[in-house]
Amino acid sequence: MKANDVILQTVTKVVSFIILSFAAYLFFAGHHDPGGGFIGGLVTASALVLLFLAFDIRTISNGIPINYRLLVGIGLAVSTVTAVGRSYDSRFSHTFEYVDFPLFGEIELATSVLFELGVVLTVVGGTLTIILSISEDV
Amino acid sequence: MSWVHVMIVLPLLFAVFIPFLYKAFPKIHTGWFVLAVPVVIFGYLASFLPMVASGQTAMLEVPWIPYFDINFDVYVDGLGLIFALIISGIGALVVVYSIFYLSKAREALHNFYVYLMMFMGAMLGVVLSDNMIVLYLFRELTSVSSFLLIAYWYQRKQSRFGAQKAMLITVFGGFSMLAAILMLHNIGGTFSIQELIAQGDVVMQHELFLPAMLLLLLGAFTKSAQFPFHIWLPDAMEAPTPISAYLHSATMVKAGIYLVARYTPIFGGTPEWFWIVTGVGLFTLFWGSINAVKQRDLKALLAFSTISQLGLIMSLLGMGSAALYFGSGDDAAQIHLIAILAAVFHLINHSTFKGSLFMVVGIVDHETGTVDMRKLGGLMSIMPVSFTLALIGSLAMAGLPPFNGFLSKEMFFTGTLNAAQLDIFNVGTYGVMIPIVAWIASIFTFVYSIVLVAKTFFGKYQPERLEKEAHEAPLGMLIPPSILGFFVIAIFFFPNVLYDYVLHPMVNSIAPSIGPSLDYTIEAWHGWDAIELWMTVAVVALGLILFSTLKKWMWMYNNIPQSMHLNNWFSGGIRRMERVSHKIIDFHMTGYIRDYLVYILITFLIIVGGSFFLTNSFSMQSDIGEVNLFEYALAFGLIGAAALVVITRSKLTAVVSVGVLGYVIALFFIILRAPDLALTQLAIETVSVALYLLCFYHLPKLRSREEEQGEKFQPFNFIVALATGTLITLIMLSVNDHRLFESISWYYEDAYELAGAANMVNAILADFRAFDTYLEIFVLAIAALGVFALIRLRLNRRGRDESQ
DSSP states (O other): OOOOOHHHHHHHHHHHHHHHHHHHHHHHHTTTSSOOHHHHHHHHHHHHHHHHHHSOHHHHHHHSOOOHHHHHHHHHHHHHHHHHHTGGGSOOOOOEEEEEETTTEEEEEEHHHHHHHHHHHHHHHHHHHHHHHHHHHO | OOHHHHHHHHHHHHHHHHHHHHHHOTTSOHHHHHHHHHHHHHHHHHTTHHHHHTTOOEEEOOEEEGGGTEEOOEEEOHHHHHHHHHHHHHHHHHHHHHHHHSOTTTSOHHHHHHHHHHHHHHHHHHHHBOBHHHHHHHHHHHHHHHHHHHTSSTTSHHHHHHHHHHHHHHHHHHHHHHHHHHHHHHHHSOOBHHHHHHTHHHHHHSTTHHHHHHHHHHHHHHHTTOTTGGGHHHHGGGSOHHHHHIIIIISTHHHHHHHHHHHHHHHTTSHHHHHHHHHHHHHHHHHHHHHHHTOSBHHHHHHHHHHHHHHHHHHHHHHHGGGGGSOTTOHHHHHHHHHHHHHHHHHHHHHHHHHHHHHHHHHHHHHHSOOBTTTOOOOTTTSHHHHHHHHHHHHHHHTOTTSHHHHHHHHHHHHHHHHHTOOSTTOGGGGGHHHHHHHHHHHHHHHHHHHHHHHHHSSOOOGGGSSSOOOOOOHHHHHHHHHHHHHHHHHHHOHHHHIIIIIHHHHHHHSTTTGGGOOOOOOSOOOTTOHHHHHHHHHHHHHHHHHHTHHHHTHHHHTSOGGGOHHHHHHHHHHHHHHHHHHHHHHHOOSOHHHHHHHHHHHHIIIIIHHHHHTTOOOOOSOOOOOOHHHHHHHHHHHHHHHHHHHOSOHHHHHHHHHHHHHHHHHHHHHTTOHHHHHHHHHHHHHHHHHHHHHHHTOOOOSSHHHHTOOOOOHHHHHHHHHHHHHHHHHHHHHHHOOOSOOSGGGGGGHHHHHSOSOHHHHIIIIITHHHHHHHHHHHHHHHHHHHHHHHHHHHHHHHHHHO
């Protein structure tokens, strides 16, 4: 039944990595350049959706065995922990520091990136939960 | 906390134990346990009689909510104490009577006595409270417990109807009374009645004086079954007879009388009070007595007779209030005070003879199975004791010697004659009407009193029409009415003992300024030249003539037009209210979301647009700034796409146009230098257009071509939409012109130092205002789980359906 979509699948295999790298870039660049957790998560989700489109749900689910509903929970947990983790002085606040790494040189480390990581996981999990639920229904 | 407080709450506390006693002692009639309560209360309260007889009063205070000036204060004076004695005394008799009236095996006695005790406690609270809010609380409790008691046999439709009617009318009055109380608090700054009386002049000159008076009277008239609120009382006769005897003759219906008497020192002496109370009372007296004659049912007859007698007492209170107009030294005050004396005297008399009559009617009902006068007759020799008691009660009610009704009726005539000669309040020519109406009403009172006895006890005995074989009642049922009957006669012979201990203290409470100087001796004999005597003689003569020709003029009652029946007005009014509210709801609650949306938008237009218009807040910034070519081009694209969404008949076109709209907005974000927004907008727009297309793909096949062509153009919706759009545009332009203070965005410009982030938007989202972001990811998570749950649950259900 399925049409021969070798081109699509081949292109997908290449492109999805580019998209994922772009998503990673958007996520890490968010602190200083346009990007951030939300858009990073959306682009990650779009890469996964592309995979689901090019192949089929079962193949991708076997290849990337992620429970996206669990991912939503993990994302919320990460955000909550970073938010509450600093609240020993009863405030919802982040901190940042510049650390000198041996190989990379001076790099800024910020807890808000961890918070954004939670956002990414939630967005990826949420988007894919919605899309996969609907696609299963159809 | 004094013992009087304990006495008020004692019935309420005891009510808690009644169900346990009922269960624990199934062999003993629960009423015997209950009997102790009113007896104790009566005994204790009677010990205050010498105190109030000597003109003293007692104020016993218990703080409840002092912050709001609401305290459980008890004021023991003549008026309150005598009412409390009537309540507990007749309460005790009613309990004894009910022990023999209600079957232990068949009736839910625990319910009955719990309601009864609730009522008794509430009623004691009404008459003894000084704080108006507490008084209102107890008044509503009487309404509730009366509602429960009327519907005691709740299996019967008529009982439920009567209870509902009584509830609606008395609670309506209760609310208006509450409004009056709040107004009085506004005027006097206190909830205490005695304190209000103390500052009577302030109250009288206040602008809220008249509304407060009218609302208060509404509360009193509804409770005391005054015209036109009397209609609940005949229907309340569906209650068990002990209840009718207690609530609807002796106590609850007198709560309104009590209120009028209690507030007379505040409102009395004004023409409005005089005319309203007297007028309504007289008309109720007249209307009730005329209607009582035509009743076929003994209890209905007694109900209308109660209405009529309550009207009599009310009119006397109205006439007597004229005394407060005069100063304490004025002889006129003394003369008009006789009306108040007559009112309280008749109130006591009415409690005795009406209670006894109700109990006798209950005996007749109990022993023959009917209260229909057409079936009854010839019971005189079968039930001699009941007959004697009925005769005593009826003749007292008719106002004949040697019964107490005669004395108070004579004083009533005296009061009306005095009132007719008033030279204040524009009494003038209309004043003559007062004694005439009273006199006519007395004739009819005489007629129905005779009818009551004659139709029941004289005539032919018709055993075949009765449900049971008639026989005399057990002794226990006869004792309570006998005691009341004894009082009926005793009061006639020794009225001045009653005057010293009961009537004079009551008058003192109603007219505190002039009451103590009242010196009056109640006499049965006024001499041959007294007009009152000849009025009574005429009443008896005309009454006998009317009674003997009863059959000849009964037809007149059948010719009363339907529109004159107030019951029709009430039920018609209720029906019409229901129908109109049905119509209103059917009209505006269409069930269509588009209609509700129109309501919302119109409300928005009226409230927001109206307030902007009224405050003249529309304005436009003269300097809008530079608009470049890109922005013009994008704006045209935006308008075009939006117009296409609205105009197109094709849903696919609409979906694509919405996508275009989204992408143009993303372009706007780019031009307006918001790269993060543009990125997100692009991604989100793509996802949502994909979802729209998914929905579009799965739309059901349309049934006809007309539906496919979509909605017709509706000018009204177009106007609403246009107005909303215009209003929002104007508001946006005005908001832009009204910059009240500088933006706080300068703070975020230091984002790099403060948060270590060169991307200010990201710093705001993740650092400065991360709490919003935090909750927004929850929103996303909930939405995702919601979609998941919706689809999964539906799948499961569908699976189950197929398996069945």
